Amino acid sequence: MQELQELIANNLYLDYFFRLSASLICGFVLGFERKMKQHHTVGIRTLILISISSCMLSILSYHMAATGVQKGDPTRIAAAIVTGVGFLGAGAIVNQGLNIRGLTSAAITFAAAALGVTCGAGLYMPAATVLLFCVITLVIISNLETKFFPIEKRKILTITVSNVDFDNQQIEAIIKNCGISIHDFDIKYCFENTTTTLTYTVHSPDSLNAQDFISQLAAIKGITNISLSKN
Numbered sequence: 001m002q003e004l005q006e007l008i009a010n011n012l013y014l015d016y017f018f019r020l021s022a023s024l025i026c027g028f029v030l031g032f033e034r035k036m037k038q039h040h041t042v043g044i045r046t047l048i049l050i051s052i053s054s055c056m057l058s059i060l061s062y063h064m065a066a067t068g069v070q071k072g073d074p075t076r077i078a079a080a081i082v083t084g085v086g087f088l089g090a091g092a093i094v095n096q097g098l099n100i101r102g103l104t105s106a107a108i109t110f111a112a113a114a115l116g117v118t119c120g121a122g123l124y125m126p127a128a129t130v131l132l133f134c135v136i137t138l139v140i141i142s143n144l145e146t147k148f149f150p151i152e153k154r155k156i157l158t159i160t161v162s163n164v165d166f167d168n169q170q171i172e173a174i175i176k177n178c179g180i181s182i183h184d185f186d187i188k189y190c191f192e193n194t195t196t197t198l199t200y201t202v203h204s205p206d207s208l209n210a211q212d213f214i215s216q217l218a219a220i221k222g223i224t225n226i227s228l229s230k231n
Contacts, residue, residue, distance in 0.1 A: 015122065020055055023119035026131050027051030027112050033138050034105060042092050042105040050088065050109060051116035054081050058120025078117050085113040108134070153230070154183065157200040159217065160225035164189070164196060170220060171198065178213045179205050195224070204228065 030051075031044030061077035089106035111134055118127040157180070159171065175182060184201035210228075217226055 016059055018124075019059060019119045019122055020052055022124055022127060023051040023055035023116040024048055026115040026119065026127060029131060030108050030112050030115075030134060030138075033135065034108065042102075042109055047108065047112040050085065051112045051119075054085070054113045054116030055120035057081055058117045062121065081113055081117060082110075085110055104138075108138070153204055153206070155202055155204045156227075156229055157202050157204075158225070158227040158229075159198040159200075159223060161196045161198065161222045162224045163194065163222045166196065166220070166222050168198070171217065174213075174216045174220075175200065175202065178216070179208060180213075202228075 027048035027050060028044060031042070031047035034047070035043050057077050058081075061075070089109040092105040092109055093102040111130070115127050115130060118130065157175070172182065181203045182200050183203060186199040188197040188199070189195075190197070214226055217223055
């Protein structure tokens with residue numbers, strides 16, 4: 001191991017090769033995790049390119065400072081990487097109706113850049129430690145979070161009633177018993193066909209039994225239409 005370290009230290013290009021290789025591995029691991037969860041916005045190729053590009057810019061910054069090619073603060077390129085990756089991360093955040101997706105992918109994009117900069121500086125152990133913590137967070141803690149805090153999506157629940165005489169408390173009780181939490185409520189009455197439209201903004205769990213939910217609401221007299229959608 002010591003002989004390998006001496007060989008790397010005496011060969012500048014071999015040192016740079018190991019730094020770039022380490023950044024490639026970091027980007028691949030993070031990208032593979034995103035693809036396993038089917039997050040297509042940020043994937044393997046994207047994070048590898050971000051990681052090795054950040055590494056290369058860090059090497060360039062270090063090289064210019066060490067050789068005296070450029071005078072000034074050698075950390076300016078690293079600071080510019082953080083700013084540039086912030087824009088890339090923002091592009092991964094997608095607004096889907098009432099829900100926002102891509103926040104974790106944006107954070108992983110930032111982590112890939114940080115790992116690339118760390119590998120570019122030749123700090124392999126800190127990079128490996130951060131990569132390990134990222135994997136633990138994305139895999140193990142993600143499963144724990146899903147178990148104790150089930151995923152909920154904000155949706156619009158629309159119920160149409162054919163008469164004015166209906167029990168709103170009974171409807172809300174069924175909604176809550178099915179694991180749906182009510183965030184907001186609106187009501188609309190149409191004089192032309194004497195129908196009442198109840199619009200609920202709700203948080204719906206992924207584990208919702210849609211068939212059971214619809215059958216319970218359909219049993220209430222007067223309900224003619226039920227709709228549960230993202231927007």
